[in-house]
């Protein structure tokens with residue numbers, strides 16, 4: 001997500017805004033910028049890279065202003081660059097805009113502005129469209145022009161807007177993306193979240209969806225979608241700066257676990273056109289090219305590799321093409337069979353994992369078509385791929401990957417649907433049914449998140465376990481690996497995942513009295529088999545925590561405790577069944593007093609061999 005800061009008052013806007021942007025650096029960004037009203041003229045300075053680059057750029061300039069807006073960009077449309085950085089302005093530079101979110105219909109708006117108004121665009125971003133829209137509607141009333149512009153827009157946005165002709169005002173808008181207003185003495189602020197303002201104010205308005213705000217230095221007015229002025233109680237912040245960065249959560253990990261419904265919504269819904277078809281932006285393979293593939297490789301590391309295991313299952317099922325999944329550190333050294341009929345899919349949250357990047361280069365050298373599923377726009381893996389399909393999870397700060405994993409899964413399903421449709425192996429009825437079922441996933445995950453307290457209670461019983469086994473069959477075994485990694489990497493518990501059918505081939509020798517076994521049994525067609533595996537470990541004294549769909553209560557007869565997930569089709573359960581395991585790992589680590597966001601020996605991005 002991007003960071004937004006705005007100031008109108010009597011002090012030096014430049015310093016206040018830059019300082020506010022620095023408080024948002026933790027969110028992750030790739031460029032930054034500032035717009036100031038200097039004597040009735042808008043001055044815009046922006047550049048790629050760290051905020052320090054921006055500071056160096058403006059260090060020698062006076063830029064005396066009492067109104068301004070600033071932005072840290074987390075790229076979604078258009079790679080990180082000086083020209084794509086915000087703020088963006090209209091043609092004559094009299095309107096400047098900063099934006100957090102995604103404008104879904106920016107392509108049609110861009111075409112309309114170019115055709116009917118002769119607008120010439122400088123950047124690749126959706127945001128620049130907003131500045132031009134406000135510019136064509138501006139007729140001496142900035143608030144009116146903003147209303148007219150947002151009436152044309154579809155998508156998610158938190159906006160900050162300033163205008164050369166109205167040097168004492170900021171107009172801000174919220175639709176989906178977060179926005180807060182800080183209330184000061186002879187000064188007022190806007191921000192995308194609270195940390196940017198805490199140094200100056202603790203009295204805020206929390207802006208709600210479809211609200212528009214008009215700020216001057218001594219007045220803040222809120223309006224609804226119909227321009228009717230509304231009242232809002234003042235919210236008083238008691239958090240310190242560190243807590244504010246986590247928006248009140250104790251750790252980034254639990255915050256990001258709770259961000260999964262939004263990340264999945266962004267990753268899916270922003271790609272569904274009005275006619276219901278899925279637009280896989282960034283994938284430019286033709287039908288002929290897709291039909292030419294004889295094999296798919298999915299290569300990644302860690303959690304991303306576990307997402308690939310699910311990808312194998314669903315791509316083979318829907319696109320009827322053989323899929324091989326490998327960890328990148330193995331793939332790159334085993335002289336794999338890859339040729340120009342191979343589709344190589346790299347999955348990486350950071351897009352900088354050296355093993356994955358090296359494997360990608362090896363596949364390209366051998367002639368494969370490379371498609372990457374990446375969360376960081378413009379990262380090395382993204383830049384070196386033929387096609388890029390972005391997860392829109394937003395910045396993932398915690399070392400333990402959660403929302404990146406579930407959005408990677410969403411991308412696997414969308415790629416499988418796309419390939420199945422193009423290869424003619426998936427009928428339109430089945431395609432539409434899958435799409436409808438995928439749309440339900442964010443709400444179903446929210447239902448699991450609402451069980452957080454109950455899962456915490458279970459963690460209290462289990463957090464002293466010295467050894468834990470995760471077992472499952474089919475897709476459940478793929479999720480078992482991810483659940484085991486979560487527990488391992490943040491609570492330092494000896495945790496193992498194994499296909500349940502494999503237990504009898506040796507591992508069951510380790511099951512003793514009170515050994516904790518977490519048994520995933522969400523696949524209807526394998527449910528009876530899983531009950532047998534649970535009985536096997538129970539017979540040897542195991543303590544079994546079952547995980548099943550809410551209607552399969554017979555599992556309770558064989559288990560000591562059960563966590564239920566909402567009913568959904570077997571193929572989509574991984575996006576649901578992983579969530580209780582993420583929450584369980586989080587609370588076990590918390591109860592064990594571990595450093596959850598920065599586990600020992602681990603890095604967020606492993607850029608070494």
Ligand code: AGP
Pocket residue numbers: 301302303304347348349350351352353356399400401402489603604605606
């Ligand atoms: C997952 O929780 C870990 N942080 C780690 O396994 C991670 O998934 C792996 O290093 C791959 O990182 P990437 O997705 O950025 O390539």
